[in-house]
Structure formats: structure tokens, C-alpha cells
Amino acid sequence: MKLLEGLTVLDFSQFLAGPSAALRLADLGARVIKIERPKTGDASRQLKLKNLAVDGDSLLFHTINRNKESYAVDLRDPDDLAKVKRLIPHVDVIIENFRPGKMKQFGLDYTSVKKLNPRIVYGTVTGYGTEGPWQDKPGQDLLIQSLTGLAWLNGEADQPPTPFPLSIADMFAGMHLVQGILACLIQRGSASHGGLVEVSLTEALLDFQFEVLTTHLNDGGKQPERSAVNNAHAYLGAPYGIYETKNGYIALAMGSVVELGGLLECPALLNYRDEALWFSKRDEIKRLLVQHLRQKTTEAWLEVLEKGGYWCADVLSWGRLVNHEGFKALDMVQTVSRSQAQSIQTTRCPIRVNGQKLFAPKGAPRVGEDNQAIEQAFHL
Amino acid sequence: MRGEKPLEGMIVLDFSQFLSGPSAALRLADLGARVIKIEREGTGDICRQLYISDLEIDGDSSLFHAINRNKESLAVDLKDPDDHQTIVKLIQKADVLIENFRPGVMKRLGLSYEEVKAINPSIVYGEITGYGNEGPWRDRPGQDLLVQALSGLCYLNGNADQPPLPLGLSIVDMAAGAQLVQGLLAGLFHRSMRQQGCRVQVSLLEAIMDLQFEVFTTFLNDGHEPPQRSQVNNANAYLGAPYGIYETADGYIALAMGSVTELGKLLACPALETYTDPATWFDSRDEIKGLLVDHLKTQKTEYWLNSLEDADYWCAEVFTWQKLLQHEGFKVLKMIQKVQRENGIELWTTRCPIRINGELLTASKGAPRIGEDTSRILTHIR
Numbered sequence: 086m087k088l089l090e091g092l093t094v095l096d097f098s099q100f101l102a103g104p105s106a107a108l109r110l111a112d113l114g115a116r117v118i119k120i121e122r123p124k125t126g127d128a129s130r131q132l133k134l135k136n137l138a139v140d141g142d143s144l145l146f147h148t149i150n151r152n153k154e155s156y157a158v159d160l161r162d163p164d165d166l167a168k169v170k171r172l173i174p175h176v177d178v179i180i181e182n183f184r185p186g187k188m189k190q191f192g193l194d195y196t197s198v199k200k201l202n203p204r205i206v207y208g209t210v211t212g213y214g215t216e217g218p219w220q221d222k223p224g225q226d227l228l229i230q231s232l233t234g235l236a237w238l239n240g241e242a243d244q245p246p247t248p249f250p251l252s253i254a255d256m257f258a259g260m261h262l263v264q265g266i267l268a269c270l271i272q273r274g275s276a277s278h279g280g281l282v283e284v285s286l287t288e289a290l291l292d293f294q295f296e297v298l299t300t301h302l303n304d305g306g307k308q309p310e311r312s313a314v315n316n317a318h319a320y321l322g323a324p325y326g327i328y329e330t331k332n333g334y335i336a337l338a339m340g341s342v343v344e345l346g347g348l349l350e351c352p353a354l355l356n357y358r359d360e361a362l363w364f365s366k367r368d369e370i371k372r373l374l375v376q377h378l379r380q381k382t383t384e385a386w387l388e389v390l391e392k393g394g395y396w397c398a399d400v401l402s403w404g405r406l407v408n409h410e411g412f413k414a415l416d417m418v419q420t421v422s423r424s425q426a427q428s429i430q431t432t433r434c435p436i437r438v439n440g441q442k443l444f445a446p447k448g449a450p451r452v453g454e455d456n457q458a459i460e461q462a463f464h465l
Numbered sequence: 466m467r468g469e470k471p472l473e474g475m476i477v478l479d480f481s482q483f484l485s486g487p488s489a490a491l492r493l494a495d496l497g498a499r500v501i502k503i504e505r506e507g508t509g510d511i512c513r514q515l516y517i518s519d520l521e522i523d524g525d526s527s528l529f530h531a532i533n534r535n536k537e538s539l540a541v542d543l544k545d546p547d548d549h550q551t552i553v554k555l556i557q558k559a560d561v562l563i564e565n566f567r568p569g570v571m572k573r574l575g576l577s578y579e580e581v582k583a584i585n586p587s588i589v590y591g592e593i594t595g596y597g598n599e600g601p602w603r604d605r606p607g608q609d610l611l612v613q614a615l616s617g618l619c620y621l622n623g624n625a626d627q628p629p630l631p632l633g634l635s636i637v638d639m640a641a642g643a644q645l646v647q648g649l650l651a652g653l654f655h656r657s658m659r660q661q662g663c664r665v666q667v668s669l670l671e672a673i674m675d676l677q678f679e680v681f682t683t684f685l686n687d688g689h690e691p692p693q694r695s696q697v698n699n700a701n702a703y704l705g706a707p708y709g710i711y712e713t714a715d716g717y718i719a720l721a722m723g724s725v726t727e728l729g730k731l732l733a734c735p736a737l738e739t740y741t742d743p744a745t746w747f748d749s750r751d752e753i754k755g756l757l758v759d760h761l762k763t764q765k766t767e768y769w770l771n772s773l774e775d776a777d778y779w780c781a782e783v784f785t786w787q788k789l790l791q792h793e794g795f796k797v798l799k800m801i802q803k804v805q806r807e808n809g810i811e812l813w814t815t816r817c818p819i820r821i822n823g824e825l826l827t828a829s830k831g832a833p834r835i836g837e838d839t840s841r842i843l844t845h846i847r
Contacts, residue, residue, distance in 0.1 A: 086655075086663065088648075088651040088652055088654065088655040088663070089651055089654065089655070091658075101679070109647060113647070113648075114651075132722075134679070134683050134704070135683060135687060135703055135747065136744065137683060137687060139686075144682065144683055144686055145679055145682075145683070147682075148678060148679055148682040148683075149679065214797065216797050217793060217794050217796075217797030217798070218793050218794045219794035222781075223721070223777070223779045225721045225722075225779050226721075227700055227701075227719050227720075227721045227781075228719055228721055228779060230719070231710060231781045231783040231784065232781050232782070232783075232784050232789065232794070233784070233789060234784055234785055234786040234788075234789050236710060236717075236719075236783055237785055237786075238633035238634055239622065239630075239632060239633040239634075240622075240623060240630065240633070244623075245698075245710065245717060246710055246717055247622075247623065247699075248699075248700040248701075248710055248719070249622070249632055249633075250621040250622045250623075250632075250694070250700065250701050250702060251621065251676060251677060251679075251680070251701070252701075253636070257639070257643065258818075260640075260644070260646075260647065261643070261818050261819050262819075264492060264643070264646050264647060264650060264819060265819040265820075265821060267647065267650035267653075267654055268471035268472055268496045268497075268650055268819075268821070269471055270654050271471060271472065271650060271653050271657055272469075272471035272472070274654070274657035274658070275657070280471070280821055281820075281821065281822050281823060282819060282821055283819070283820040283821075284820070285798075285818075287794075288800060288818035291798075291800050291815055291818065292815060292818035293636075293639055295531055295532075295814065295815045296484070296527075296528050296531050296532065296634075296635070297634065298786065298814075298815060299527055299528075299530065299531035299812070299813070299815065300520050300527045300528070300531075301786050302801065302812070302813040302814065303520065303522065303527055303812045304520050306786075306787060306790075308785060308786070309786075311633065315628075316630075316633065317631035318610075318631070318633055318634065319633060325610065326610075326631065327610075327614060327619060327628065327629055327630070327631055329628055334628060334629055336610050336611055336613070336614035336631070337610075338606070338608045338609075338610045338611055339515075339608075396606045396608050396611060397611065398605070398610075398611035398612075398614040398615050399614065400614040400619060400629050401614065401615050401617055402617055402620050402691055403617035403620070403681065403684050403689070403691070404689055404691060406615065406616065407685075407689070410600060410601050411596060411600050411602035411670075412670075413600070414596075414597065414599050414600025414602075415596070415597055415668070415670060415671055415674075417671055417674050429682070429685075429686050430682070430685040430686055431678065431685065432674055432675055432678045432681060432682065434675075435667060435668075435671035435672050435674065436644055436645075436647060436648040436651075436665060436666070436667055437648075437666040437667070438648065438651075438652070438664070438665060439664050440666070
């Protein structure tokens with residue numbers, strides 16, 4: 086069951102934050118029309134990871150924009166702009182992630198659009214909000230990670246600030262945008278008016294850190310201290326972390342250090358009876374574990390720990406993961422393709438509805454691929 | 466004039482513990498729903514006892530306070546028949562139910578989706594598992610670090626010479642909670658059109674694969690080549706130089722993607738200008754980044770920012786929280802709010818990151834004590 090069937094989304098956004106939100110709405114059943122510049126389109130069509138491209142667009146673009154349509158227009162051209170404005174009364178949602186003020190230049194800001202369609206739900210992603218000294222700074226993921234203190238939570242204590250290795254500001258801002266848009270759509274059902282939803286990459290990463298940031302706000306403003314040994318979380322005690330074994334690695338979650346000592350037959354750990362020591366002496370405890378865990382294989386440790394109900398796991402590379410039954414059982418990979426082009430493999434929506442996985446075989450569109458069909462259907 | 470929050474009037478019954486489910490319930494509360502935590506008498510949500518940095522406030526961990534503000538608590542024994550009847554009555558009135566037990570537990574409690582649907586067909590029922598409801602991993606503990614370890618994520622983090630390095634926050638729980646909210650809200654939207662509820666399922670493993678979807682899709686289509694982290698200041702295994710964080714004479718600076726030759730001009734580093742072929746920015750990234758490491762140490766952060774920002778090269782200073790909290794760019798967001806328990810205990814925390822119609826979504830109610838709202842809720846449903 087596709088929960089958003091019948092909804093239409095106009096997506097003016099580029100790169101990842103806005104388009105990932107539009108992708109989730111498409112996954113859930115909405116019709117998503119990307120508004121793109123003629124010829125070049127979304128700038129992420131050219132943004133290649135490992136120089137990989139498929140059918141003239143980066144593989145990255147294909148990943149983010151599957152199951153969407155493309156309507157190529159030049160917003161600076163009065164005729165094209167008029168067509169977009171004639172389209173607006175027919176749609177439910179608008180998404181944009183330009184720098185503040187840009188949509189207003191085209192008469193496409195929320196106040197203007199609301200006059201064309203009072204029921205519209207209008208979603209905006211900015212880097213830093215729409216006021217203050219940062220509003221015109223580039224809203225890029227690594228920069229936001231750097232400004233929000235996040236990089237000081239990752240890596241070992243003796244490392245410099247270490248960025249998270251994914252575009253998490255974009256990803257979380259995209260999720261928050263979907264949440265806000267859907268909440269407004271629910272309210273619209275009873276209120277008959279739409280709404281303006283605003284999220285920013287900065288607020289998204291502050292929310293992402295809310296547990297530990299709340300601790301900082303109430304502990305007198307102490308700086309987080311990463312563990313010097315196998316850090317996994319600046320605010321958690323031993324044994325929390327990933328350890329080398331004789332043939333690989335093992336992850337140990339939170340649990341009793343004494344119980345762990347018993348299960349692993351590591352008597353030195355049995356001395357740490359006072360739970361407060363698991364945090365205050367965490368590097369000392371973790372060093373003992375580093376020495377001890379090297380002696381046997383991951384499988385041997387997993388066997389004794391799992392039997393004892395201690396929370397642990399093997400550490401898999403993607404290569405081992407995709408060949409594991411546990412991963413295969415998820416059916417997380419789907420094949421998508423555009424017309425007359427090679428298909429690609431990518432992930433599906435992570436949400437299941439009534440027990441069903443949400444698949445869609447439609448690949449990402451070429452620039453302007455759907456112009457004719459859209460202009461005909463909406464009489465533009 | 467203050468607008469009504471979009472989910473006002475909705476009732477959420479939250480049976481979940483720790484972070485993934487409760488963070489989803491928190492977002493629904495932020496958006497206006499009334500959230501009732503169903504907790505065990507005596508101990509309650511295990512997260513109440515999960516102290517980090519030994520920070521306890523009024524008998525509960527700071528984590529618990531952060532995750533459970535703006536909620537009510539009903540303390541019950543789910544195995545007690547009278548209490549079960551209370552839950553049934555609440556289910557009749559509820560719009561959303563959330564749970565994150567291991568597969569099968571809700572069924573043993575007589576609260577599986579089928580049973581709940583029979584009581585209230587329009588309910589939207591949300592569940593978070595670690596690894597889905599089938600397959601060899603279904604009964605394994607669904608814990609953040611363990612799912613990070615299985616998902617391949619740790620091989621993206623840190624530098625090439627490091628072992629697999631976990632990401633320093635509960636990123637899997639946060640992602641799964643956010644996915645659940647999306648599914649629940651889509652379910653509520655659908656219900657408003659078609660008058661029927663649904664079941665929404667999310668797992669930690671699926672959520673973290675989705676979070677990796679850009680780079681994991683690359684792996685799926687490049688012949689399954691293992692990701693190669695940069696040896697020098699890694700920030701993304703799939704991006705070329707200069708992408709990363711660099712030490713300066715007095716701190717750190719972040720450089721996002723951009724032209725290496727242009728960067729060479731702006732930083733007065735002629736060695737960089739020899740990399741005229743953009744393909745080398747990926748292929749020789751460690752060499753290029755090594756040059757940057759040496760060069761950027763020679764001046765202060767402020768100096769480099771001035772050279773780069775004028776030319777609109779994407780860069781930023783690397784802040785600690787302390788520095789961030791004092792900066793005007795942060796203050797203008799009004800991201801911090803004060804919340805208060807019924808007994809007057811106050812603490813500072815963040816607010817919902819979503820703004821609606823230009824308004825911030827704040828709520829001054831703090832996290833409940835175990836069973837704080839039990840008698841009021843019982844009166845209400847009788």
C-alpha cells in the first residue's frame with residue numbers, strides 16, 4: 086500500500102537534502118516532479134563519486150532521484166515561469182533548498198505561492214536558517230558538521246576533530262523536512278489550509294546531537310572527551326567499542342565489565358566492581374580488553390558472549406554483509422532503470438507498510454524527460 | 466498569534482524504551498501530539514538508569530530527560546489483567562501506537578498489530594526492530610553499535626590506517642526513529658483520506674543502510690570494491706581532495722569540495738596548481754591533502770578563512786560546542802529551550818528542529834517521573 090498515492094510534489098531542490106526528502110515522498114507513493122534548468126539540470130547530475138556515471142549522469146544522481154519525473158524550465162524566462170505558476174494550483178507540496186531569498190526573485194516564495202494555491206504545503210531547507218550572520222554561507226554538509234561541534238565526538242582522543250563520513254546533515258534535514266511536510270498535510274485534511282515548513286542543516290545536526298548536547302548544557306559546559314582507546318561514544322564507559330581479535334574485529338556494547346571478565350575469562354576485569362569505574366577508568370579497562378581480545382578469533386569470542394547474553398557483534402565490511410543471510414533476508418536492494426539505459430542496483434525505502442516493502446523500478450529521469458507529458462496533462 | 470501545532474488532538478501510546486522509539490514519539494510530541502509513555506511499575510524505561518558522564522538529574526539520567534520531555538507516564542504491569550484492560554481502553558482512544566520490543570514480545574502481551582487493530586481499526590501501529598521480523602538476525606539485540614558494526618558503516622569512518630571506527634553517536638537509533646516518524650505520519654495522512662489505519666515497520670539495519678544509500682549504491686554498482694578511506698584527514702571515502710578537516714596554526718579548518726587549482730591560488734600554495742586534471746583530485750587525493758596539511762599549519766584559521774570566503778570557496782572554522790554556543794549564528798536559531806518537571810526541576814535542552822509557519826515548536830513540559838500521570842489518565846478513560 087502506497088500511503089501518499091494521489092499527492093503531487095514539485096521539487097525545485099538540488100543535491101541531497103531536498104531531493105532525499107522528495108525521494109522519500111516518492112517512495113511512499115507521491116508523484117514527484119523535479120523542476121530543473123534546461124540542459125544541465127540538477128547540479129548533482131555532474132557530482133561524481135569515484136568518477137562513476139551512467140547514461141550521462143553521475144551514479145549519485147541516479148541514486149537520489151529514482152522514481153521521479155523531470156520538468157525542465159528556465160525560471161528566468163517569463164513563459165516558462167508562467168507555466169510553472171499554472172502548475173502550482175495542481176500540486177500539494179513544494180520543496181526548495183536555494184539560499185534564502187532566491188525563490189522570492191522568481192515570485193515563488195511561500196507568500197506568493199500561497200496566493201496561487203492556499204492549500205499548498207511549502208518545504209524549505211536552508212543551511213543556517215533565514216536570519217543571522219550565517220544565513221548566506223554555503224549550506225554544505227562538512228561545513229555544518231564543523232560548525233556544530235560534531236567532529237569533536239568522532240575518532241580517538243588523540244585525533245583532531247574527525248568528521249562523520251557521510252552527508253548526515255543533508256540526510257537528517259531531509260528527514261525532518263518530510264516529517265514537517267507530512268504533519269502539515271495531516272492538518273490540512275481538517276484545516277483546509279497548507280503551511281510553511283522550514284528546516285536547516287544546522288538545526289538538523291543540533292537535533293542529531295540532542296542527547297549529548299543536553300548533557301553538555303546541564304553539566305556546566307564540559308567539553309566531551311573521546312576515549313583514548315577505541316572510541317565509540319564520548320559519553321559512554323567501557324567496554325563500549327570495537328576491538329581487534331585474532332582474525333578480525335568484534336563490537337562490544339554497554340554491559341557489566343565484571344560479567345564480561347567472567348565470560349571472557351579475563352580476571353583483571355573482575356577487579357572493576359564499582360560501576361562508576363567503568364566510566365572513570367574506561368581507557369584502562371579498554372586497554373586490558375585490547376590485549377585480551379587479540380588472543381582468540383571473533384567467532385570464538387562471539388560464541389561465549391552470545392551464550393552469556395552479552396551484547397556483541399562481528400564487524401562486517403559491505404562485501405561480507407551483502408553475502409550474509411541476515412542481510413539477504415531484508416531484501417533491501419532493488420534494481421531500477423530509465424528507458425534504454427543500463428539498470429542500476431540501489432537500496433529501497435527502509436519503511437514497510439502493512440508488512441509490504443516499498444519498491445519502484447523507475448530510475449532517475451533525464452533532464453526534461455517528462456516536459457511534454459506534464460504540459461499536456463496539466464494544460465500548460 | 467500562535468498557530469495550532471499540526472498534530473494537536475492526536476494521542477500516541479508509546480511502549481518503547483531507550484532511543485529509537487522514544488525519539489520518534491518525541492518528534493510527534495514536538496508536532497503537537499499527546500504522548501503517553503507506557504512504563505513498567507518501579508523501574509520504568511531502562512534509559513532512566515543509563516547514566517552518561519554520571520550526569521543524573523532528579524533521579525533520572527540526562528539522556529532520559531532529553532529524550533522524554535513533553536510526555537506523560539503511565540505505570541502499569543502489562544501482564545496484569547486489570548492493567549491490560551486499561552491499555553485496551555487507551556487503545557480505543559489512541560491514534561498511534563509505538564513499540565520497539567524484540568519480535569514476538571507484543572504478541573505475548575496480547576498487543577500484536579492484529580489484536581490492536583481488532584480493538585481500533587484506525588490505529589497507526591509503528592514498530593522498530595533491530596533486523597526485521599525474519600532471517601537469522603531477528604532475535605539478536607538491536608543495539609546501535611552492534612548494528613553499526615554489521616552494516617559496514619565503520620569501514621567508512623576514520624583514516625585508512627585505522628581499524629573499523631564506530632561513528633561517535635547513536636546514529637542508527639536516530640535514523641530509525643526519524644524513519645518511523647515518516648511512516649507514521651504518512652499512515653495518519655492516509656487515514657485522514659481513507660479512514661483506515663495501518664502497520665508501519667522500520668528496522669535499525671534498514672535505516673542505517675538507507676543512511677548510507679549514496680555510497681552503498683556506488684559499491685553495489687562498481688563491482689563491490691571495498692571503500693577506501695583517505696589516508697590523510699579522511700572525511701568521505703568516496704570524495705577527492707581537498708574534502709576534509711585540517712589543522713591550522715591555532716585550530717582547525719574544514720574544506721569542502723572544490724577546485725584544487727583554484728584553492729592553490731587562493732592559499733598561495735603553488736604546488737597545488739600543478740593538479741590541473743580534476744581526475745587527479747580523487748586519484749592523488751592523499752598526495753594533495755598531504756601538501757595541504759603542511760601548508761595550512763603555517764597560518765591561523767582566521768587568515769585562511771579570509772582568503773577563501775572572499776572567493777566563495779566552501780570552508781568553515783571547526784567549532785567546539787563552547788565556541789558554537791557563544792556565536793551569534795547559533796544564538797539566532799534559538800535552538801535551546803528550558804523545560805521543567807512538575808516538581809520544579811529545570812534543565813536546558815534542544816527544541817524540535819522543524820519550524821512551521823515561521824514559528825518554533827517549543828514546549829516547557831519536562832520528562833515525567835515514572836507513573837506521574839497514571840491517576841489522571843485513569844480518571845480520564847473511565
